[in-house]
Amino acid sequence: MGATLTTFDAILKNQYLGPIREQLNNSNVLYGRLEKNTDSVVGKNFTIPLHYGRNEGIGARGEGAALPGAGNQAYKDCIVPMRYQYGRIQLTGPTIKAAKSNEGAFLRAVDSEMRGLEKDMKSSMNRQVFGDGTGALAVCASAASDSVTITVDSTAKLRVGMPVDILVTTTGATTAGVVGDTVASITSATVFVLTTGVTTYGSIGATYSVYVSGSRNKEMMGLSGIVSATSTLQGLDVATYPWWKATVLANGGTNRAISDTLLQTAID
Secondary structure (H helix, E strand, C coil): CCCCCCCCCCCCCCCCCCCCCCCCCCCCHHHHHCCCCCCCCCCCEEEEEEEEECCCCCCCCCCCCCCCCCCCCEEEEEEEECCCCCCCCCCCHHHHHHCCCCCCCCCCHHHHHHHHHHHHHHHHHHHHCCCCCCCEEEEEEEECCCCCEEEECCCCCCCCCCEEEEEECCCCCCCCCEEEEEEEEECCCCEEEECCCCCCHHHCCCCEEEEECCCCCCCCCCHHHHCCCCCEECCEECCCCHHHCCCCCCCCCCCCCCCHHHHHHHHC
8 A cells, every 4th residue: 555644644744824813802992992090099999079069159130139149169079999900820830931932832921821811801891891890791590400501681791711600689699609610601692501500500590690700899880880870879879969870861762863963962
């Protein structure tokens, strides 16, 4: 029998063509558009003074009439809690050695992990600035009878390998949920599978939410919390201080075309 690919298999080479092709969406549109400053703050929180009321001691009068009663400017302060973001990498000595040159790897190990961590951190912060500060990634609907398959409203914010907690939304209690589990797979737009499973799967329902493990109520305040009509924002209840409440032009379920009039209404 003549020479074949099988007989030459031990001496044939594999050719690798760089560079590495990125398969992740690393765009962080909202986070990139936000204006940032470098003011240094210390302590457990910081206070911002707000000017919310005008002097209403103003009025037109006739000659010799009594002047309007004195008014005053109105002020209130809001308290912004500190939030901390962390990222961690770990490499073994042999890994660093093996990937220290072009002959050994496409990228240097330390450089690759640090640059990747920077991108991943920005991606996480981009998600947070859309959120409400609680860190909720999804609201549970139910858990299947095998105790590892969880149904939620959406799996869009979940990723395979992500460490998660399933906790009571209002209190953060574990109860029938789980702490420190891992997303093993995402099977649909509303279903994902855990590595270990929940303690009492029959009790998982709409009163539970999914969080990045250890992050509940520790993330940055985002747009969802800022525009919420029912929440407390930075220590001020929007029901008590209506000037602190965002204006939302809801469409009532009817699609509306964008127009100058609609935009002007929002501005007004």
